[in-house]
Amino acid sequence: MSKSSETKLEELQDLEPSLEEFRASVIEGLSASRKTLPCKFLYDRRGSQIFDDICDLPEYYPTRTERQILEQHARDIAALIGPELRLVEFGSGAGMKIRLLLQALEKPSAYLPVDISREHLIAANADLAQTFPDLCIAPVCADYTAPFSLPDLPGISYKATAGFFPGSTIGNFTREEAVSFLAGARGLLGSGSVMIVGADLVKNIDVLRDAYDDAAGVTASFNLNLLRRINRELGGSFELAQFRHEARWNADLERIEMHLVSQRRQEVTVGGQRFSFAAGETIHTESSHKYRLASFRALAAEAGYEPIEVWMDEKQLFSVHALRAL
Incomplete structure (x- = not known):
């Protein structure tokens, strides 16, 4: 410019973080005993556009x-x-x-x-x-x-x-x-x-849950877009239909957590490495402390x-x- x-x-x-930094962060997060992905990587171009849409939601x-x-x-x-x-x-x-x-x-x-x-x-x-x-x-x-x-x-x-x-x-x-x-x-x-x-x-917990799991599914699309980005940029093999968005209230830490829940037992590859998921296992993608x-x-x-x-x-x-x- x-x-x-x-x-x-x-x-x-x-x-901007390099592709190598992105790959290293994803592999580290998926290798953990409780799988995570850094929320900062939710915001590629498409993710940023979806988040703008979230900001206009009634919930x-x-x-x-x-x-x-x-x-x-x-x-x-x-x-x-x-x-x-x-x-x-x-x-x-x-x-x-x-x-x-x-x-x-x-x-x-x-x-x-x-x-x-x-x-x-x-x-x-x-x-x-x-x-x-x-x-x-x-x-x-x-x-x-x-x-x-x-x-x-x-x-x-x-x-x-x-x-x-x-x-x-x-x-x-x-x-x-x-x-x-x-x-x-x-x-x-x-x-x-x-x-x-x-x-x-x-x-009120219901107000919080609705804000992070809206009826139109926009927040779900935002969360799942991270898997789409991994597939596109890191050669991942995530099947998006096999994961669903879930918002959880963690009362002990007073935070809403966003998770991607595996719908079945499955394996996924990213960057040449293979990761196993049990049915119901989640990837914790973002927390929002209150x-x-x-x-x-x-x-x-x-x-x-x-x-x-x-x-x-x-x-x-x-x-x-x-x-x-x-």
Whole structure:
């Protein structure tokens, strides 16, 4: 992607995980006694498109609820993080929520969206650049759970740096992983930086199950697409019809788990290696932890942040936290 003469869209910094990394992660996960696959690999081009569809489902409350919170409080957030800002978004996706914040910010200096899906990132930010032609946009294709560096932006000055991590993606991490991610973001953004994080809250179990196993089967398609990707990119032999999507509530860990359940006894090959499945055996593909305000604040404190504000919807389904790096 070359820099446009009409916008300030910088060239893509491409740190997308390699095919070899994908293969190694899949083989490691399928070799475990309890089979798993990293949820970050759900988001190829097709997976990202399906997830955008999930966000519009009537059962999937997190996206619309967080958007309502941002619509109501974007100016409060903008006032808190200040003008002439370098804003880094982790897991930018379709870039819908960031528009609300960018519109509220006073003279933002630069926007650096980070996402693992290269094609989705390019398309979303080309569109965003047309809406904000005076804003420097510097996309970074990277796995934000691993160390990476931000691109230099010669000629761009800023007074402060802030991070934006919406969508309750923090819930995909274990508690230890969430602390590690936030600590890494603190190191990347610097002391005194503000981090805005969306966190889903513990609620009625039926509401949660419906959100992750919708009547139209869109979430099932999203989950099964990971097997389709393995077949396409790694020469896998998964028969998708022999696996079904299942959403489970883990009460001990207060999380929804997404699984792919083997419908029969079968064998599958990936990367030249053979894996056996018993009937009913699952591949755990994603977790979505739900938080209580006190537990999330304790987690943030452990990562080196001071909780400074929280905004919620009227039904207290979802929360958006402002944290300051110590």
